[in-house]
Amino acid sequence: MTTIADTTPAPSLERLVERRIPGRALEAPFYADDDVFDLDISAIFTRHWLFVASTAEIPEPGDYLTIDIGPYPILVIRDDDGDVRALHNVCRHRGSRVLSESSGSTGNLVCGYHQWTYATDGRLLHAGQQAADFDKTCYALKTVHCRVVGGLIFICLAADPPSDFDDVASRTLPYLAPHQLHRTKVAAQLDTVEDANWKLVMENNRECYHCEAGHPELMYTFFPTYGYAEDEIPPRLMPAHARYLQAQADLESACTERGMPYEEIEEIAGRPSAFRIQREPLDGAGESYTLDGSAACRKLLGDLDITRLGRLSLHHQPNSWFHFLADHAVTSMAIPLGPERTLVRTTWLVHEDAVEGRDYDADNLTAVWRRTNEQDAELVVRAQSGVKSPVYEPGPYAPNEYQVDSFCTWYIDETRKYLRS
Template structure:
């Protein structure tokens, strides 16, 4: 009989030193100790050392079509405004008034010529400068020193990333990669046709771990496997001769259309991009495997582009096809709750009901997201047990999970100092 190990750190005693101790003693290629998945104190450290210091996927540039368009995103307890200013530049600010700190933009999205705080009507221009502060401030008040606090913001291939840190980590190479691989898709001239939000009652790391392997796919995702192949790399030890032949055939086809497909990994597993075939005879992640939108993206002339898989840790994975693009975003809410946002993008000129049917567009991933929610929530329930102890990952089927956990642990070590 396997005994539950006695060496545990009481959740009430979790602090920076306790986390360092657990990171130092962790078993390679194993799941993490229980507090990493359910401790309130460790969750707060995740927010401080990962989500407040790394680049976070926040939205798509096509969601800001005009000057004054804005979207909002809450990164833990830090709300952020992202907008298109009067110079057509995309900028980000902390969504908190410089008067008494009220949240300014309360809606998820909108359009406005000025940002006006609903509490006392202090108003800010789209460059963040304070332009109105009421009538009751005395002559010593300096309006120029009370603009909105800015947030690092970077647009890459139509994606918007923000970083709350004072000094943001490098992202330049990833930006170049995103522009290069997404150029044929031209997501700058796309639109969000459908968006969903679900709450998974699971720690954000369990949600990512579930995404980073398809070990569970055969038993859990019948809709997805109508089109998706379980592996995306010739170096995968499970890759069959038939898969390798399909890859060679499709890469020759893509080369003829000047479509990039090469495997690319950046920043110690943080970013990963590769174009890989879907099942032969399928062109899109739909129930019948056929294109969901008649109007293809960008300069694409064939729907047979496989799937451009993009990973950005800590909070996004993506599938780009010839006819539509799917962007996934996660935002931690609590130690055991994670918001999962899915955006389905099509060409900006595609007409609903003519070029695409929203239900057909979203059917496969609505089903898959629901299935993944059940898997992650059951995983959380088991991890919460007093009987839980770190278990081994399969190096064959779960190498993507190993890569994620290694990245997380290295970033935590470095950021904790």
């Protein structure tokens, strides 16, 4: 018989982190406790590089978007020179948010409270009536570290961001370059607030143990052997594995002919800017994420000349995952809103010259990942409900969930470093 004991004092954050058992899920407080959530913002989301948008989302000077990282309101804008900048969206007068809309376009940045006015690079231009010795140069908007990698915008709130991001950028850029994201536009964007902790969202994304039963639309093109070691593939999946091996050989040949890297780089633990990148084949027609695997957009990205180039998948911790295909790209990010609420934003990009209704149908383009996102949202809500039960105990990961284990190991390592700093 299971007994329930709910009188045990909550462990300290340090103790909770130190007693994590490798190979098993995290304890319940990691997914629901207010103090752990505050720790996550401080140890993870203000100290690491975060994906926040693609350059296609702010294509022209003055275009901007805003986003909150914990208590930090952030403004990402393309300045008058066309450079992408990130600024704290906090007026230097009395702290009002300068821009309140989620996105838009502006000439100057005008605070709606007392009309302090800033240039798109953050310089203070106008502050009304001030004392004679007032120096405008001392009151620019505070900056946030910002990097653009192959059309992907990353920011870091730390005073000294992790320096290993330079290595990540240099190694991933050759994979991204053929897709020329700087020549794309937004075809669709979907915001979903999932009622679950951000770690459950990321853990769910790092395994496909649940895919066969949970994602029928995705499985038209996603090989069911993903995550299995060669000698651990169940007999029932061997026909799919044979298709995968042939598709992989064809993909490698096409990539070699075009000078495109495809090899796996997997460093999802053991470094601050943990990541994984690999170009892999798709099942079905092998061209795109659609219900039959055929291309969803007639206008291919960049200067790509064939549709059957599989999927280039990139995962970057703590908050993003991407799929780049010959005909379109899908970017996804997770931003924690609270201990049990997470914003998941998915954006579909197509060639800048693609015309809806002629080159692509938006419903067809987005169908697979829209449905997959809905299914994932349901799954993580079920997980959130379960881990809050007094009888929940962290269970063991299956071999094909090794990336989840690595993600949790990375999270614990980075949190431990913060607590000891």
